[in-house]
Amino acid sequence: MPPHPVTEEAAEAQTTPPRSPGEIFTAFALISLQAFGGALALIERTIVYRKRWLDPKEFLGLYAVSQVLPGPTGISFCVMLGDRFFGLRGAIAALSGFLLVPSVIVIAIASVFQQFQHVPQVQGALHGMGAAAVGLIITTALRMGRTLRGNRAGMVVAALSFGSVGLARLPVGTVVLSLGVLSVMWAWRSLGR
Amino acid sequence: MSTADLFALFLHFLSLSVFATGGAMALASDMHRYVVDDHAYITHTQFVNSIALAQAAPGPNILFVTVMGWQIAALPGALATTLGIAMPALIFPFVISRLSRMQQFDRLLKALQRGLGPVALGLMASTSFLLVRQVPGAWIGPAMIAATVLVLSYTRLPPLVPIAVAGAIGAFVPW
Numbered sequence: 001m002p003p004h005p006v007t008e009e010a011a012e013a014q015t016t017p018p019r020s021p022g023e024i025f026t027a028f029a030l031i032s033l034q035a036f037g038g039a040l041a042l043i044e045r046t047i048v049y050r051k052r053w054l055d056p057k058e059f060l061g062l063y064a065v066s067q068v069l070p071g072p073t074g075i076s077f078c079v080m081l082g083d084r085f086f087g088l089r090g091a092i093a094a095l096s097g098f099l100l101v102p103s104v105i106v107i108a109i110a111s112v113f114q115q116f117q118h119v120p121q122v123q124g125a126l127h128g129m130g131a132a133a134v135g136l137i138i139t140t141a142l143r144m145g146r147t148l149r150g151n152r153a154g155m156v157v158a159a160l161s162f163g164s165v166g167l168a169r170l171p172v173g174t175v176v177l178s179l180g181v182l183s184v185m186w187a188w189r190s191l192g193r
Numbered sequence: 194m195s196t197a198d199l200f201a202l203f204l205h206f207l208s209l210s211v212f213a214t215g216g217a218m219a220l221a222s223d224m225h226r227y228v229v230d231d232h233a234y235i236t237h238t239q240f241v242n243s244i245a246l247a248q249a250a251p252g253p254n255i256l257f258v259t260v261m262g263w264q265i266a267a268l269p270g271a272l273a274t275t276l277g278i279a280m281p282a283l284i285f286p287f288v289i290s291r292l293s294r295m296q297q298f299d300r301l302l303k304a305l306q307r308g309l310g311p312v313a314l315g316l317m318a319s320t321s322f323l324l325v326r327q328v329p330g331a332w333i334g335p336a337m338i339a340a341t342v343l344v345l346s347y348t349r350l351p352p353l354v355p356i357a358v359a360g361a362i363g364a365f366v367p368w
Contacts, residue, residue, distance in 0.1 A: 033251045065289060068305035071210050071282045072217040074253050083286035091283055099279060102252025103259045107271060110246050110260045121364040128363020129245035130238075131334045132356040134324040135341025136248060137218060141317040142346065144215070147310065154311040161315020165222055166322045172223045176212040176312060184308030191300050191307070 015052045021086045021093035027051060028078060028097030033105075039074055047081065054081075074098065157183045194234070194266045199273050202228075202265065206258065206277025215313025217255040217278060218244075221320040224261070234265040237327055244324075249356050330368045337362070 018024050031042050040063070048059045062084075066076035075095065082094030116122040148154040160179055164170045205227050209220050221244070228234045235243075243264060247257035255278065262274030292298060328334035341355040 032253055035251065035253055039253055064302060064306065068214075068302060068309060069282070069285050069289070070212065070214070071285070072213045072255050072278065073215075074255060075279050075282045076285055079282045079285055080289070087286075088283070091286065095279060095282070098253065099256070099259075099275065102250070103256050103271070103275065106247055106250040106252055106256045106260055107263050109250050110243075110263055113242070113246060114264070124366065124368055125360040125364040126238075126242050126245060127329045127334065127368050128337060128359035128361070128366075129249055129356050130241040131328055131330070131337035131363070132341045132352075132359035133241070133245040133248045134321065134328060135338040135355065136345060136352045137244075137317065137324065138321045138338065139342050139345040140218070141314065141321050142342070144310070144314040144317060148314065151311075154307075157308075157311035158314040158318070161312045162318040162322070163315075165316055166319030169222070169226065171226075172209065172220055172316060173212045175316075176214060176309075180214065180309055180312045183312060184304050187307035188300065188304035191304055 015055050015058075017085050018051065018053055018090075021082070021089045024082050024085065024090055025093040025097035028094045029101045032098045032102045035102075043074075043077065053085070153186065194270070198232075199266060199269055202234075202262070202270070203273040203277045206274050207281060210278045210281045213278075214309045215316060217258060218320055219313055219316035221257075222316075222323045224258075225323060228261065228265060235261065238329070239264050241324060241327075245356070248352065249360070333363075333366055333368065 018027070027046055031039060031046050035042055044056075044059055047053050048056050054062065062080050063073075063077060066073050066080055069076040069080075075098070078094035078098045079091040082090030082092065084090070086093065113122060113126060117126070145158070148158060157179065161175060164175050164179065165172055206224075209223055210217075213220050225237075225240055229237055229240050240261065243260040244254075244257045246260050247254055250256070256275075258278050259271050259275045262270035262272070264270070266273070292301070295301065325338065328338060330337075337359045341359065344350055344355050345352060
């Protein structure tokens with residue numbers, strides 16, 4: 001790919017659709033291989049500024065939809081983007097690009113660790129990595145919590161969600177279908193005012 | 194593990210995927226119940242290892258599901274969990290193209306975002322709580338968790354840095 005100065009305006013001015021599902025596969029494989037926690041910025045850079053498949057507005061729209069769709073956001077986004085250009089073939093290309101290559105790598109790493117798991121140092125390293133991974137998850141939760149500042153109804157819903165899944169250990173499905181549905185209905189109504 | 198068990202595992206992840214509001218990590222506490230508490234396919238430590246390895250390796254964090262499946266039943270297990278989580282998404286484009294013809298689609302989208310955001314937060318908090326309770330090491334584990342939270346909240350370092358450092362330290366301290 002020839003290097004060219006990319007500005008937001010330039011990207012907005014002209015978009016070029018991907019030529020084939022294969023190109024989508026490769027793009028998502030490269031994205032996911034560079035993604036160490038948090039693929040969003042990377043996806044945007046590739047799709048909007050380098051490949052110009054979407055303009056920034058289209059990207060945000062598609063991302064918003066993926067976020068609220070049932071299912072993990074990254075997965076939904078792959079499917080929606082691939083489908084937009086090549087239907088089901090494109091969706092499968094994007095999804096497998098996103099998951100296939102990195103899953104081979106992560107399985108390779110996991111089986112190496114498994115092979116040496118009786119070595120105390122390896123076990124210790126895994127314990128350490130596990131603790132840091134928990135820290136990362138807590139950080140994500142805290143970041144999400146900050147967006148609720150001043151939103152009393154939201155805090156109540158979050159507390160109920162934690163109470164029922166984290167403390168009472170109810171199935172996630174039950175909670176999403178009851179509390180989630182009520183919460184969305186509440187939001188729907190308050191948006192109408 | 195029998196074919197029937199594998200299929201049940203696949204179905205369980207398939208049904209969970211539909212409720213993944215706010216990412217796959219929000220489902221961890223349900224997955225834990227199924228693969229650790231109810232069926233004892235893997236231990237709690239293996240469960241946490243899956244998350245740690247997926248976050249340390251390149252690729253989206255959702256691959257912890259793949260590692261988990263691999264630990265349960267090698268390749269068939271990895272396929273069962275990964276396809277279970279990923280496949281439901283393939284029907285969305287059809288649903289969305291129908292919905293987007295709706296008059297108040299934008300309002301629906303906003304309502305879903307606003308309504309599900311707090312639920313997703315509660316789920317992430319549940320995952321955190323589940324993992325924090327059983328962290329190894331009398332004080333070293335909790336200390337590493339706290340240090341990671343501080344580093345990630347107050348610096349711009351990528352998550353890989355605390356994971357790599359904690360792994361390196363973990364290899365040489367007594368747990």
